[in-house]
Structure formats: C-alpha cells, structure tokens
Amino acid sequence: MQRKKMRAGDQPLVRWTLIILAVVTTLLMLVIPLILIFETAFSAGAGTYWENLANRYTVHAIGLTLLVAALTVPINLVFGVFLAWLVTRFEFPGRKALITLIDIPFAVSPVVAGLLYLLLYGSNGWVGSWLMNHDVQLMFSWPGIVMVTVFVTCPFVARELIPLMQQQGREEEEAGVVLGATGWQLFRRITLPNIQWALLYGVVLTNARAVGEFGAVSVVSGNIRGETNTLSLHVELLYQDYNVVGAFAAASLLAGIALITIIVKSFVEWRQARQRAPLNELSDNR
C-alpha cells in the first residue's frame, strides 16, 4: 500500500530508522539501568533480598523517609494550591515576580539548598544559635530533613496547577460568585474538580522527589546510621560499605516508587485527554 507522504520524515525508511534509533536509545539509557537495579538487588537470591530490606537500619531509613514524605507533601500541597489560586485569580503588583520566585528551588543545586538551611539553623546560624539556647536542635535530626525537603519540593504542586488554572480562566468561579457561592464553596465545587488530575500528579511528583532527595539531605542529616538516614542516604551508605547487593535492594524500593510515579502520570494525562474531547451526542442542534 502506497501511503502518500505528506509530512517531513514520513517515508518508511526515514521513519523506521528514527524509530529504531529512539527505541535503542530508550533501551540503553532508561530501560537497562532499571533492569540492572532489580537484577543486582536479586542477584544473591530472593531470600537475601528480603533480608536486606528487613535489616534494622534499612527499616528505620524507610520509616524516616515515609515520615518526611508524610509531612512534606501536605505542607507543599496546601502552599501550592494557595499560591496557584493567588497568582491565577488575581492581579496585583509583584505577581510575575512571585511566579519566578517559586522556581528558585528548581534551579538551585540541592547541596546549596542544604547549605542554606544548615547555615541558618545550624549551631552557627542566627536562628540556629537562638534555638540551641532553648535546647532545640533542628539540624542533624529529622526536623531539619523535613524542612530542607520542603524547600526542594515546594515548586511542584504550584508548577502543575498554575498553567492549568491560567488556561481555564476565572469565568467559572465568577459565575459561581454571581450565583452566591462563598470562597470555600467555589473551591470545593468548581475549582477542585477542574484541577483534580493535575493536583494528583503534583502530589505524586512531590512525593517522589521528597522520598528521593539526596544532595540537600546529605548536608543536613549528619548521616547517623539508624537515626538520621533517609533511604537515599542509606543506599549511599551501603554502597560505600561495598554492600552492593544491599544498596541495590534499597534502591529497588526507590525505583519502584519512581515507576509508580510515571504510571500515575500516564494515567493523569490519559484522563485529561479524555476530558478535553467532547462526546458528540448532539440530539438537538438548536
């Protein structure tokens, strides 16, 4: 069957060459590394795998990581929603500056992020020393890890919501106000259903990054095994102890979370695409 070539690169030769090239690149760069993680983790047998996961320090690391995520995600969720509402529904001087500001953690190296917090809240910092006098130590313990993770992950929810809410415009909310709705009613009945999938993805992404943060947490955690190691740090620890299998076992958990994240994203995009295409059942064309 001769297909008329209409666009650049549509001829079979070009097309398949590019496709194969892309597939091979994907395999080499993305798929095989994934396979390596699981292969190495299980290379000493399934029994050893579970033993590694059940290891006291690993379990603690998992617990700490979960705690960090459980605190970080809600905080950034609330902030992200309020910020998105603020910059997409109102006009005020400094609005554009705020939108740029929120990108800062995105552009800053994680080590620098960790350092910023260490300098402020560590025993030499002006807030830190004040806290020390009151017997409160934030650095080198879990509160510090949470704070720095909040910093690093704060843009994600906002960055998912802002373009969407800008594109949707404020007309529906205006219509709601004219009909007498209060702020909370507007948000719950009108805004939230319109942004739910983007919000979900923002949450999932924040979670993935909170769980996986390494550079910033390295700086503030102090690396105390069994106390201040998140799972990422624990992976590093095991690797440097030459416990490669153990390191990859822990890494496999994190890789699993990454896989779940990208699956959720695909699902969200599928839902959004479905919503945008109106169903053509016009019974009456008046």
Place this chain on the structure above:
Amino acid sequence: MSISIEGITKHFGSFQALKNISLEVPDGQLVGLLGPSGSGKTTLLRIIAGLETADEGRILFEGEDVTRLHVRERRVGFVFQHYALFRHMTVAENVAFGLDVLPARQRPPAAEIRQRVETLLEMVQLGHLAQRYPSQLSGGQKQRIALARALSMKPKILLLDEPFGALDAKVRKDLRRWLRTLHEEFHFTSVFVTHDQEEALELSDQVAVMSAGRIEQIDSPQQLYAQPSSRFVFDFMGNVNVFAGEADGEILRQGEAWVHLPEAPAAAQQQLYMRSHEVRLQSTPASHAHLPLRIESVSLVGAEVRLELAPQGWHAEDLWEVGITHAQFNSWQPSRGDQCFAVPQVAHAIAVNAHTPVTLRWRAGEMDDPAAMI
C-alpha cells in the same frame, strides 16, 4: 427593579474604559448596550453586576445605592459571553448551583430544588438533557442552560454579555425571540451587550450606542435609526450613502453632481448622509438633485433587491446601496452597467468638522415627474 447609573468612570491602568457614563433603565425594560469592541460596554455591564468596581460614580437598584455591595449580595443574573458553565457538573447540577450554595437556613429542601430545576429546564425546553455535561451540548443549548442557571435565583435584573455572539444566524434569531418572550413573561429588567446592531435594534426597548467609553446616543431603536445624533451613530447603524461636496449658496456641488438643499448651510464643506430607504432611483435626474450612478451589482437579499451603485462623474468613498422592492425590480429590470439617478427624499447634513447632523427634507412637490420614477 430599575437601574440608575450615575457618572461611572473606570480606568484600567492608564487606559480609560468609561468616561462619566450616566444611564437610566426603568423597571422592566430591555436595554441594549451597542458598540464596537473597546467601547467599554462589557466593562459597564460588569460594573452593574459588581464584577468590576468603578473608580467614580454610583449604581442604584430601585433607588438603593449598591455601588459598595459585593457581587454576591446584588442578586443579579449574569449570562457570560462564553457561557461559563461548570464543566464538571451536569446540566441539572449547573442550574441547581445557586440554590445548592444557599446557606442552610435559606436553602430549600432537595426535592424542591429538583423541582425548580426541572421547571427551569422545561422553560428552556432542555429537560431531556438534564444529565448531560456541558461538553456534550451545542452552543445554542449551552446558552439556554446558562440562561436557565442565571434565572434560577429569580433575579430582578438580568445582565447578558454578548449572549448570542458565537452562534449561527438561525440559532441567534431563535434565541433572540426567546429572550424577548421570557422577558415579557417574567418582567425582569435586562441589560445586554452586543456589537451586532441588528440584534440591538430587534430586541431592545432602548439602545445605548457606545464608543470609546462614552454613550453617543440613547434612544429607542426607531429613533436611533431615523435620527442618529452623530456621525459615529450613523456610521455604526447600518448602511449609509454619502455625498460630500462644497456648498455654493443652496447648491451642494461635487464634480458633475449637485444637490439643491432646502436652505443654505452654515458651513461650505458638507456631507449628506442618506439611508438606503431615504433615496429613490429614477431614469432621469430630479429638479433638486443631479446624482448620476451606474449599477455595479444587483443582489436579491431576502425581502428586497439591493443595488450597489458607483458614482459617475463624482466621487464617494464607498459604493452606494439602495434597496428596491421586488415589484419595482420586476418592472424596471435593472442590470449591471445601467445608468440611473439618485433622488434624495430625506438627508442628514453634517458639516465636515462637525458631528451633529441636520435633517433635511424635500417636500413632495419638489419631486419630479412621477412618470420618470422607477
């Protein structure tokens, strides 16, 4: 509920959208705000609703100052240009929204809400679509739902922003007729915004023509068409034929054409504006006008035949347009290239640097030989 608009001024940054607008809308009237984009009509509508606040001026509903009242408290019905239906709610939920969000004390029981929604949907003849979503509706259907939703709270004032703008001509006509019916049945006071002069003229009791933040003229549709008070209104409302010339006493001359005015004008440079029905066509020139024209095109437009004519021996910026009846068409049989002469019966003279037209009429006796008429 009457609406009084007093001295409304509004700026957006350095741009002045409204300049000292004052307007009275008596109870139960349907008023159209007509104008090109940028004239400020939508801004004015939104200020009445409370969706924008004016920099200066007052809005009164039935004598009560609502300028400071938040939109939520004003209890107006508003129909948005792009419908603004809640995309994640069914049609029924959309229409029920205003009732659903009432505070518990004021909210009617669920059964009553359902009943009211059904009644409203029946009123707009879309009861069978209650469980559909907005994305499944056509433009005309969405507009009717938006209307039903606006009416759900039984407002005394209904405001519509370009309500029929994005729809097909036939749908527009139907909806217009429909809105008029609703208006007569429920006696609310309505203000609507449009850039379509046919729509404004057909629907409104009064039309306010706006331009660049000011009201050019407020009048009934008939008056507006017959007695435009300014060049802008003239140009905006329908087709106009222009003869520009220099007056020499009572004769206004340009090139080979001339018109004998009833009296000498004050300024020498004059423009005569004539509507297509204020001009007759003859095979010979009249005694009071010599305006030779050549037929450029003949088109049958609905109930009349429209002729486009080019000036011969004089110049006009646009082709002239004159309508004749089918009877006249059949007896005359005009075709492209034919020569004829225009005979003004009524004209509006505007001096070149002025804005206000002076209406001129020629007495019936001054008309020429009836046998020469077409």
Place this chain on the structure above:
Amino acid sequence: MNRSLSGLLPGGSSQPGKRVLPGFALSLGISLFFISVVLILPLTGLIAHTAGMGWEQYWAVITDERVVASYKVTLWTAAVAALINALVGLLLAWVLVRYEFPGRGIMDALVDLPFALPTAVAGITLAALFAQDGWYGQFFDAMGLKISFTPLGIIVAMSFTSLPFVVRTVQPVLEDQAPEDEEAAVSLGASDWTVFRRILFPAIWPALMTGIGLSFTRSLGEFGAVIFIAGNMPYVSEVTSLMIFVRLQEFDHAAASAIASVVLMASLVLLLGINLWQARYLRRLHGR
C-alpha cells in the same frame, strides 16, 4: 461619589478588599509567609556568612585553584551533557509526536524516569553500568576508553538526569505544528531536510533552547547522580557541588558559603534568563 485611591491597578478592583473572587488576603498571606520562611529566610543565613568574610578572603576562596578547576569541570561537562540532551531529546520528541508504533506509550512514560528516580539511585546504577566490568563499561574498556572516574562519567550522569527537559519542552511545540505548512512545502517539491530546516526548526528552536537551558542549569547543580561515577578526583573530576560538600566536611563553613554563593548567583541568573526567554518566545510556562 466614590473616589478610589488605587485606581491604577491593572485589570483588577480599584478598591482593595473588595475583590470579586474571595481569598485574596488569605492566599496572599499564606504564600508570602511560606515564601519568606522557606525561600527568603535561608538566603539571609548565606548572606550573613559570606558578608562576615570580607572581600579578600571571599575572593581567595572562590578563586582557589581546586575550586576553579571544579568550575571548569562542571561547566564543560554540563555543556556537553546539554548538547547530548539536545540531540537525544529532539530525536525522542520527534519520534513520540510524529510516529505511531508499538510501545510508544511506554516510551513516553519512561522519559520521565530520570525526573522521578532519586539521584542516588541513578548514581549507583550508572556507576555500576559503566564500571570497568559493568554491562556497558566492558565495551568501553575493550576500546580502551574509561568512563568511570573520569569527566566522561560525569557527562553520562548529567545526560541521564537532565534528559526529560528537552523532550518535554519540545514535545508540545511539535504537537502544535499544523501539518498544512509541511504539506504545502512537500507538495511544492521541498525535500524532507529542507522542510525540517526551514519550517519546523524555526518553530521549535525557542523551545529547544529553553530545554537546553533547563538541562544545563540542572546539570550544573547535579550531585547525587554524579558523585558515584565520577571518582571525584580533585582537579580532574570534581564538580563544584561536591567542592561545597568537601569544604563543609572540613568544617570550613565560610568557604562553603562563598562557593555556594557563586553557584547560587549563577543559578539565579540562568533561571531569570530562561524565564525571560520563555516569556518572550513561548506562549505558556510549561511546568516541568
């Protein structure tokens, strides 16, 4: 008569506190509070530490030989990685948007993997892959090329972690391309390459540049993925973010702050540049 004081606010209410949609004060308050505490406040700590240093010491620290070497290493590896991402990213975006083939959906999802995967996991995985006896490393070893413990390893790590940026900024622009332009050109006899060069590329290069910029910025600060494969040998394969870490471990907070301030300023300048570029060339801010 109501006289308003702030009638010059663009597009909004001229009476503060009377905005149509609710929640302005609340959302402004929360946002400002959060941004101040989480973003601005920590910056004061850095400023305090570097201010207390004195200019001469500051300069000495940031121009220390080893530190300067780390700037060079970081900059050129990030640049090469960004170029690799440009090519690979363009290829993937093209194939994903223009062609249908089995597994397309999976490929599309996988592109986000580097974004979702913790950097430490990426780090040890790449280190294991490119080690001399690793799955990839053995091929390079046979060719006499060493990837681990060299700047090449850094480039590999940076390419991996920044891969999604170019793909995700170029994809939407390619998707928006109207086929009519190309069809017209092809029907007039233009070759594929000409069509690409004269019609498609001009349309996508702003997005491509944005993607490259984001990729470059991210690579500059990359830490977790890099340190396992790089070997971290001073002057050879030590990146600046590691330098900061090293100074911290030496308890030289002042030096760490100084170097961090350089990195921070560079990041902020790049961020500003990219945002201005996007505002000028792209219709919407793409949130990745």
